[in-house]
Amino acid sequence: MSLSLRLPPNLPHPALTTPGARGSPAIRLLRRRLFPGLLVLALISLPACKLVRNAPASSADNHGASSEAVNQGFNAAGYVAGIWDQQLLPYVAAQAVPATTVLAALRDNADAAGKAYGHRANDSTPWNFVVRGDGVITAANTASRAATIDVALLPSTSPPAALPAADLRIQIGPVIAGTAVRDAADFIKFGSVTNQLEFAQVSRAINDRIRDQTLKDFPRDNLVGRKVSFRGMFTAPASGTLPVIAPLSLGIMEATP
Amino acid sequence: MDFRQLALAATMVVSVVGGVGVAHADSGLIAIITPSHDNPFFKAEAEGAQARAKELGYDTIVMVHDDDANKQMELFDAAIGRHAKAIILDNAGADATLTAVQKAKDAGIPSFLIDREINATGVAVSQIVSNNYQGATLGGQEFVRLMAEKGTYVELVGKESDTNAGIRSSGFHDIIDQYPDLKLVARQSADWSQPTAFQKMETILQANPDIKGVISGNDTMAMGAWAALKAAGKTSVILVGFDGSNDVRDSIKEGGIKATVLQPAYREAQLAVEQADKYLKTGTTGVAEKQLMDCILINSQNAAKLDTFALK
Known part of the structure; x- marks a missing residue:
């Protein structure tokens, strides 16, 4: 069902209204004065047309990404497959700050924390952070499809006697929400795609890949009490709420009893 | 601009601040063009832009294109004819708008887009759109x-x-x-x-x-x-x-x-005017052309703080 509900791959494109709506000044005048209905008819009929753009000849198409996000000739899944190993994962490895450091800074002064550790495209958008850490799972919500684990960070390697309070929440899918990964990756820029629909498709393709690759083997049962190690991104949370991390790597540390 | 266009432009003017015969502020005229104010969202945009422009010492002319690309072109002609310093625009269709914005640019008038983006860069100076x-x-x-x-x-x-x-x-x-x-x-x-x-x-x-x-x-x-x-x-x-x-x-x-x-419509419109002001004074806005502004969920917990497309 879900696939059939998606938008048609080619949305009606406003570009196509231009030729019908323009014409010579004389025609414009005539049409406006005498045949306003013509224009309306033209506008109504035009959405049936398609704007065909050449699909990018991307070698990244061969990386096994889903074609779900392909839309209007822009292959978001292909783009994401192309940057995943070459740019995104190295970026996360290089940029990740210990989560304990970032969370302490956020508690202290959110804006200063953003300036010190965060990423954002402009002053009007929230800060995004790239973090890494180890922690113990204090709760797991696997009833929802947007499943999450709550994690108490472990600055030391010795496990606490009782479960401490959670410091953050990690999305374990299958539904991965938000745009934290895209927005924390400085090299993915809004200005470099045609419009926000394509920009949105990039984020969706990233989240799909997190579900299909990063979280493919992550267990769903008996999670509470186990130790995890993670890297990922989050968008600055509203005060009083846990940061929600989209993981770029997440694993159970099996060696710990 | 011929007589017809002049007459048309005059009928489309919703309000003119500092109209004919009134002493004008020094900074010049900013044209504010949006879809119909029947939707309070567009009204809030126009009001936000107008208020900020007045604070910054500009005259304003507020016009509506009713989502008609032809009408929008005529409003652009009117703005060009009145030697507007800048145009603040919530446009009447992504690609049909390109011609109008280019025409204003050729006439030396920069455009600052809000709410709806166009599928081209380098024609408008700013595109500030809700995410x-x-x-x-x-x-x-x-x-x-x-x-x-x-x-x-x-x-x-x-x-x-x-x-x-x-x-x-x-x-x-x-x-x-x-x-x-x-x-x-x-x-x-x-x-x-x-x-x-x-x-x-x-x-x-x-x-x-x-x-x-x-x-x-x-x-x-x-x-x-x-x-x-x-x-x-x-x-x-x-x-x-x-x-x-x-x-x-x-x-x-x-x-x-x-x-x-x-959608932070009021703030977006104000930001567009601020960037227009900076651009007119310094030749640059200092920010990227395409800017996304995040939206905020409103439910029973924060509804009371919402007023005219802004959280108080």
Whole structure:
């Protein structure tokens, strides 16, 4: 069902209204004065047309990404497959700050924390952070499809006697929400795609890949009490709420009893 | 500009601050062009831009294009004819607008776009748009939560020719479609219109009397749908809108509509004027042309703080 509900791959494109709506000044005048209905008819009929753009000849198409996000000739899944190993994962490895450091800074002064550790495209958008850490799972919500684990960070390697309070929440899918990964990756820029629909498709393709690759083997049962190690991104949370991390790597540390 | 265009432009002027015969401020004229003020969202944009322009010492001329690209071109001609220093624009269609903005640029008048983007860069100076997709995913997530991840629902879509209608629907579905127990039973365009949404909702309810939820591409359609649901005695239906209008805020406070997504329209318009001012004074805005502004979820917890498309 879900696939059939998606938008048609080619949305009606406003570009196509231009030729019908323009014409010579004389025609414009005539049409406006005498045949306003013509224009309306033209506008109504035009959405049936398609704007065909050449699909990018991307070698990244061969990386096994889903074609779900392909839309209007822009292959978001292909783009994401192309940057995943070459740019995104190295970026996360290089940029990740210990989560304990970032969370302490956020508690202290959110804006200063953003300036010190965060990423954002402009002053009007929230800060995004790239973090890494180890922690113990204090709760797991696997009833929802947007499943999450709550994690108490472990600055030391010795496990606490009782479960401490959670410091953050990690999305374990299958539904991965938000745009934290895209927005924390400085090299993915809004200005470099045609419009926000394509920009949105990039984020969706990233989240799909997190579900299909990063979280493919992550267990769903008996999670509470186990130790995890993670890297990922989050968008600055509203005060009083846990940061929600989209993981770029997440694993159970099996060696710990 | 010929007489016809002049006359036309004059009739389209909604208000002229510092009109003929009144002493003008030094900074010059800023033209503010938006869709019809019938939708309070566009009215808030115009008011936000106008207020900021006045604070910064500009005269303003406020005009509406009614989503008609021809009319928009005539308004641009009028702005060019009046030697406007800058144009603040919520446009009448992504690609049809390119010609108008280019014409103003050729005449030495920079354009600053708000709300709706165009599919080209380097023609307008700024494009400040709400992150409609991000907002739609917020609305989608809240809808899923309210629906407890299951049940039948209806989607009301905006005007198909408007890019934002597609973006919002895409954002909704990118979340909702990941929940197989949520079943879409009807998906119809109501053209952003309250009366159309009322009629469509009435018809949909006849075929699907037991729907659990409705998600709407904007607040005016949500208000129309809510009126139909109320008339049918189905006020337990979960309804989520988009825009953050005062009408929907009031409905949320009364326990009617459950949530909406605020587009910071007032602030966007003000920001566009600030960037125009900086550009006129220094030759640069100092920021990237394309700027996305995030939307904010509004529900019973924060509805009271919402006023005229801004959180207080």
